[in-house]
Amino acid sequence: MKNIPWSIPSLDNKERKAILNVFDSKWLSQGPKTKELEKKISKEIGGKYVIMTNNGTSSLICSLLSHGIGPGDEVIVPSLTFVATVNSILAVGAKPILVDNNPNTFNTEIKFIKKKLTKKTKAILPVDISGISIDIDEFRDFTLKNNLILIEDAAEAIGGEYKNRKIGSFGHTTIFSFHMAKVITGIEGGCIITNNKKISDSAKLIRSHGEVDKYNSKIFGLNFRISDIHSTIILEQLKKIKKFLIHRNRLAKIYQQELSDFNFQEIPDFVTMHPYMLFAILISPKKRDKVNYFLNKHGIDTRICWPPIHRQTFHSKLFKKEKFIGADSVYSQIINLPMGNGLSEEQITYVSKMIKKAIKQF
Ligand SMILES: Cc1ncc(COP(=O)(O)O)c(C=O)c1O
Numbered sequence: 209m210k211n212i213p214w215s216i217p218s219l220d221n222k223e224r225k226a227i228l229n230v231f232d233s234k235w236l237s238q239g240p241k242t243k244e245l246e247k248k249i250s251k252e253i254g255g256k257y258v259i260m261t262n263n264g265t266s267s268l269i270c271s272l273l274s275h276g277i278g279p280g281d282e283v284i285v286p287s288l289t290f291v292a293t294v295n296s297i298l299a300v301g302a303k304p305i306l307v308d309n310n311p312n313t314f315n316t317e318i319k320f321i322k323k324k325l326t327k328k329t330k331a332i333l334p335v336d337i338s339g340i341s342i343d344i345d346e347f348r349d350f351t352l353k354n355n356l357i358l359i360e361d362a363a364e365a366i367g368g369e370y371k372n373r374k375i376g377s378f379g380h381t382t383i384f385s386f387h388m389a390k391v392i393t394g395i396e397g398g399c400i401i402t403n404n405k406k407i408s409d410s411a412k413l414i415r416s417h418g419e420v421d422k423y424n425s426k427i428f429g430l431n432f433r434i435s436d437i438h439s440t441i442i443l444e445q446l447k448k449i450k451k452f453l454i455h456r457n458r459l460a461k462i463y464q465q466e467l468s469d470f471n472f473q474e475i476p477d478f479v480t481m482h483p484y485m486l487f488a489i490l491i492s493p494k495k496r497d498k499v500n501y502f503l504n505k506h507g508i509d510t511r512i513c514w515p516p517i518h519r520q521t522f523h524s525k526l527f528k529k530e531k532f533i534g535a536d537s538v539y540s541q542i543i544n545l546p547m548g549n550g551l552s553e554e555q556i557t558y559v560s561k562m563i564k565k566a567i568k569q570f
Pocket of ligand 1: 263264266289290293335363385386397398
């Protein structure tokens with residue numbers, strides 16, 4: 209079997225036709241298709257207000273600005289995350305405060321956060337890594353009791369469920385990304401979902417230079433608008449989300465059965481739907497790089513996950529030297545395996561076979 213990509217979306221004639229329809233309608237920038245999409249996401253997920261933006265990073269920045277977070281504020285964030293989570297805090301002039309991740313579930317927990325609270329703490333920005341939900345009840349209770357803002361980075365988690373309720377439906381500000389490797393894609397795209405009308409109204413203004421009407425900026429904002437071309441692709445993808453979730457869960461089951469001797473990212477019981485944006489396997493640090501190299505050499509695009517923030521070249525200079533044992537433990541063992549709507553069961557079986565072959569050699 210030849211070259212297996214790390215992720216491949218499923219885009220077909222439906223998306224092609226939808227793009228051409230928008231093209232022919234002559235309204236290509238943010239317009240009716242984006243409005244239609246915002247309504248559809250709200251209906252599908254169950255959150256009241258949806259604000260589309262041009263990517264997940266801008267959804268994060270727009271959320272932070274909408275909540276009035278800025279210079280002088282501290283925002284608590286896990287060290288193991290994609291840089292976008294922390295960069296969005298830096299972009300609004302607030303201070304990211306790093307906390308550790310659970311080495312088994314990869315997500316952060318309140319027990320790590322409690323130790324980092326100060327008078328300046330304004331918000332908590334946890335991440336649903338690979339699409340596995342944080343313990344939402346615990347985070348909501350804790351932030352409510354401590355008068356803190358909760359913004360959930362669910363960039364990887366659309367379609368995911370916590371205790372049989374969709375991520376994004378709980379009321380606090382949550383963001384999703386629609387980048388290429390995500391469960392549904394618009395090539396680029398992001399959205400904010402919230403039950404708070406004030407936050408939604410601010411986010412809508414901030415998305416477009418704070419303009420209340422043409423060339424009248426009421427508040428500070430930037431250009432986070434998405435085009436109707438991207439929104440129409442997401443609309444088509446949204447129609448297929450159930451099918452994609454079933455497919456991804458089927459692929460994950462093959463990995464779990466074929467590689468039953470290996471350790472995976474642990475799925476807590478409160479996760480009632482794992483969207484499997486990513487599928488991670490843990491291999492002892494002594495063997496991990498050799499196995500990854502072997503797979504890449506045989507045309508299988510496996511990837512080591514992002515280094516935790518405290519190990520990033522740029523970010524490491526911003527933080528005092530601290531230990532994040534859980535984040536480092538994940539980083540030293542993880543390999544993200546191929547996963548995507550466009551991958552077949554045969555491809556996943558083949559990847560599993562090659563992993564078993566590799567592990568025997570090293
Ligand atoms: C955890 C996390 N946060 C934020 C983002 C940013 O999303 P985008 O790439 O759409 O800007 C990503 C995307 O890859 C992500 O994985």
